[in-house]
Amino acid sequence: MENKKQSSRKEISELENPYFDLQAEMGFTKHLGGLKATRELIELCHINEDKYVLDVGCGVGMTACYIAKKYGCRVVGVDIHEEMISRSTERAKREGVEGRVEFQVADAQNLLFEDALFDAVISESATAFPEDKREAISEYVRVTKQGGYIGLNESTWIKTLPPTEVVEYLFRSAGGVEPETSEGWKELLEGSGLSDIVVKTYNFPLLGQFVSDIRMVGFTGIFKACGRLLSLYFKNSTYRKAIKEMAKGARGTPKNLLEYYGYGIYVGRK
Ligand SMILES: C[S@@+](CC[C@H](N)C(=O)[O-])C[C@H]1O[C@@H](n2cnc3c(N)ncnc32)[C@H](O)[C@@H]1O
16 A cells, blocks of 8 residues: 555656666665675674674665574664665564664765664665765764774776776666775775775676575565566556666666676775
8 A cells, every 4th residue: 555655656756766766666676796795794794693783775674684584683774765764664574573673764974873883884785876985984983883893895896997988877877876996995994994994806796696686585576576667667657767768778788897897895893
């Protein structure tokens, strides 16, 4: 019922960011490296059952729920999109972890938490979006306890300098993403006063990504997301237009994109 209300509201207003609006409607968000990258981030941030964790840019709450379920710890997820938070809350109930996970709308650049609250702050494919990444990371540091960890899994230029058409294509087709080089991400962490910095970079995992997405949400999750996409396409003219635009954009994928585009895991200690 609630979803129907949201969709019809979308028919009369323009979509805020078609890329994220569609993902929220589909109940599916992702990050490069999938579950494998999430596990690596969890390990490097020393997350276990005693830790209090913040996931910034949590999307539809997959990682926050996964951590709460697997490690039994308390997790807060924040996202700037209200519908992502609705989906996350639904997911937590569905997965039976609503007692351990909370979700709130918040901008990474302005976290509404007291200082030194969390043992670890993680962010997957989200810190490449805020206008001021430095401000976002300094917020992550502010809300982390002394000795705690900040861990990012972020879009990375694995080779410089990417040609303008590659930079523009990615920005246009992936919701306004602005990757950094691994040096750029490292400097952002160092500039926020973090130490013991770990940097690991990876190429875009073409087949691995697909396999990992399936492991994260299951075949049922993928089918449901595709079903919702089809339903939006046929029932909602605003989304139909957005899907067509995105498909048109994807057809123009630069052949050399994967020469330049990958991801990195960046972890620092406060
Ligand atoms: C590519 S999705 C990744 C979502 C999730 N972390 C995952 O791995 O599935 C990026 C998310 O970042 C959120 N986001 C973008 N800008 C943000 C900001 N300034 N503050 C908080 N969240 C933001 C988007 O709404 C979206 O849910």
